[in-house]
Amino acid sequence: MLTLTTKAALAQTDTLILNLNQAESLFLKNNYDLLASNYEIDKAKAEIITAKLFENPTLEYENLFYNHETKKFLQTSYAHGQYAGSISQLFKLAGKRNKNIKLAQTGVKLAEYEYFDLLRTLKFELVNTFYKTYFAAQSVKVYQEQISSTDQLLKAYDLQLKMGNVAAKDMIRIKSLLISLKAEQAGLLNELEDNYKDLKLLCGIKAEASISLVLDQASPLSPDKVPYSTLLDSARANRADLKVAKTDLLYNERNLKLQKAMAIPDVEIALSYDLKGNYPEKYTGLGLKIPIPLFSRNQGEIKKAQVGITAANTNIKKQEALLENEVFNSYKTALRNEKRYTEIDPTFSTDFNTLISGLIKNFKARNISLIEFLDLYDAYKENTLQLNKLQFERMSTRAELNYVTGSNIFK
Numbered sequence: 001m002l003t004l005t006t007k008a009a010l011a012q013t014d015t016l017i018l019n020l021n022q023a024e025s026l027f028l029k030n031n032y033d034l035l036a037s038n039y040e041i042d043k044a045k046a047e048i049i050t051a052k053l054f055e056n057p058t059l060e061y062e063n064l065f066y067n068h069e070t071k072k073f074l075q076t077s078y079a080h081g082q083y084a085g086s087i088s089q090l091f092k093l094a095g096k097r098n099k100n101i102k103l104a105q106t107g108v109k110l111a112e113y114e115y116f117d118l119l120r121t122l123k124f125e126l127v128n129t130f131y132k133t134y135f136a137a138q139s140v141k142v143y144q145e146q147i148s149s150t151d152q153l154l155k156a157y158d159l160q161l162k163m164g165n166v167a168a169k170d171m172i173r174i175k176s177l178l179i180s181l182k183a184e185q186a187g188l189l190n191e192l193e194d195n196y197k198d199l200k201l202l203c204g205i206k207a208e209a210s211i212s213l214v215l216d217q218a219s220p221l222s223p224d225k226v227p228y229s230t231l232l233d234s235a236r237a238n239r240a241d242l243k244v245a246k247t248d249l250l251y252n253e254r255n256l257k258l259q260k261a262m263a264i265p266d267v268e269i270a271l272s273y274d275l276k277g278n279y280p281e282k283y284t285g286l287g288l289k290i291p292i293p294l295f296s297r298n299q300g301e302i303k304k305a306q307v308g309i310t311a312a313n314t315n316i317k318k319q320e321a322l323l324e325n326e327v328f329n330s331y332k333t334a335l336r337n338e339k340r341y342t343e344i345d346p347t348f349s350t351d352f353n354t355l356i357s358g359l360i361k362n363f364k365a366r367n368i369s370l371i372e373f374l375d376l377y378d379a380y381k382e383n384t385l386q387l388n389k390l391q392f393e394r395m396s397t398r399a400e401l402n403y404v405t406g407s408n409i410f411k
Contacts, residue, residue, distance in 0.1 A: 015210045020130055023203055023213075027126050030204020034122065037115045044104070044111040051100040055092070061085040076275075084277055088270035088287070094261035103258055106251045113247055117240035124403035126202045128396050133195040134213045135392040140192055142384045143185035146377070149360065150178045170370050177374060221410060223334040223401060228327075231405050235327050236320075238406030245312065245319040252308035259305045263298040265291040326404040334397040341394045344387070 018026075028034070064082040066073050075081035154174050160166040196211055205211070236242065270287035278285070359380075363373040398410040 015212045016205065017212045017214060018203075019214045019216050020127065021216070023126060023130055023199070024123070026203040026205065027123070031122060031202060032204070034115070034119060037118050041108065041111045041115055044108040047104040047107055048101060051097070051104040054097070055090040057087055057089045059085070059087050078275065082276050084272065084274040086270050086272035086287070088268050088289075090266055090268045092266050094264040096258065096261045096266070099254065099258040099261055103251065103254045106247060106254055109247050110244060110251060113240045113244045117244055120240055120403060120406055122202065124399055126199075127399040127402075129195060129198050129202065130213065131215075131392050131395045131399070133192065133199055134215050135388045136188060136192045136195055137213065139385050139388045140185060140188055142381060142388075143181055143188065146381060147178065147181050147185065150174065150181060153360075153363075154178060173370060173374065177377075223331065223338055223398065223410070226409060228331050231331055231401065231409070232324065232327050234405040234407045234409065235323050239319075239323055239404075240406060242316075242319045242323060245316045249309065249312035249316060252305060252312045256302065256305035256309060259298055259301040262301065263293060265293055323404070330397065330400045330404045334401055337390070337394045337397050341390060344390070 062084045063074055063076065067075050067080055070080050072080070076083055154171070157166055157171050157174055161168060161171050197207075199205070199211065200207060200209065268287075268289040270289065272283075272285045272287060274283040274285070275281065277283075359368070359373065359376050362368050363370070368376075402408055402410055
């Protein structure tokens with residue numbers, strides 16, 4: 001459905017029209033970092049295949065190369081030849097194979113949680129970039145409207161100047177305003193293009209594609225309606241980075257068990273046959289090979305695994321502290337931004353637009369001076385830009401709450 005809608009939009013307007021849900025769908029399908037991280041999971045699963053494999057048997061064969069009595073090479077007959085052969089198999093003891101399998105399975109869990117943590121991080125970046133881009137585009141429109149109306153005013157003043165009805169200094173002030181507006185708009189356009197670039201990279205959209213963003217209605221659920229304890233519990237249950245830390249502890253614990261098992265020698269059993277080089281002739285033997293753990297008992301690797309467990313426990317405590325601080329800070333910021341937004345009169349934007357229309361009419365009718373007009377005009381611009389900034393911060397902190405809680409509470 002998204003593909004059809006996208007193609008239709010491109011065919012009609014050459015502009016890709018995206019809401020946040022469509023952007024997220026493209027992100028999940030096309031993001032290169034996610035695709036690369038998903039391959040890491042496949043690589044970790046391949047480690048399980050390796051761990052499940054048994055050791056290959058070893059085949060040995062030796063033949064008489066040259067018989068100086070018969071002056072012949074590689075003879076195998078009983079009368080004049082000699083050969084010997086053996087086949088051996090290594091048997092791992094102390095459950096090394098099963099411990100390796102469990103370690104590899106834990107490695108898969110680590111790769112999966114790392115993928116989900118990357119997904120959480122990139123999704124927040126996507127949502128934040130989407131809102132930043134949308135409201136930056138709205139601010140560019142404010143500048144464009146002001147530039148357009150100021151340009152018209154400049155043309156009208158130019159005619160009045162030629163007729164001697166206005167002072168040249170007023171023309172200079174209007175020109176200065178126009179230059180200032182264009183310079184500020186150019187800076188904002190540069191920032192907007194950078195935002196579009198980031199959004200295209202996140203969603204896997206071609207660089208030359210033109211994008212127009214559509215903002216869906218905000219979630220009716222306000223942060224002040226959700227208790228802090230609920231958000232904290234959600235973070236503890238869902239944060240992938242905390243799961244990575246806990247799984248890393250499990251990985252180190254299983255690795256310690258494996259390394260202790262590695263200190264126990266493995267047994268190699270061999271079956272051999274020798275034609276005439278042993279006693280009696282046509283000798284058949286059963287061999288047993290086992291290392292004596294006199295010096296090396298895998299002490300270094302065991303110590304490393306023990307240190308890894310201590311480090312993993314410390315990292316869990318760090319992640320839990322980080323999680324609590326992030327949730328608390330994001331919650332307080334969201335409440336503050338929500339309060340600021342609710343304090344704004346819903347009719348403010350409409351009333352201010354009406355005021356500006358009346359302001360331009362009064363200025364043209366010379367009911368107000370140029371200085372008063374420019375001051376009010378600048379106030380209109382600043383208030384509209386601040387309103388766009390506040391709306392962005394409000395939506396951004398909601399997205400941040402989803403990020404720090406590892407959930408999708410505020411859709």
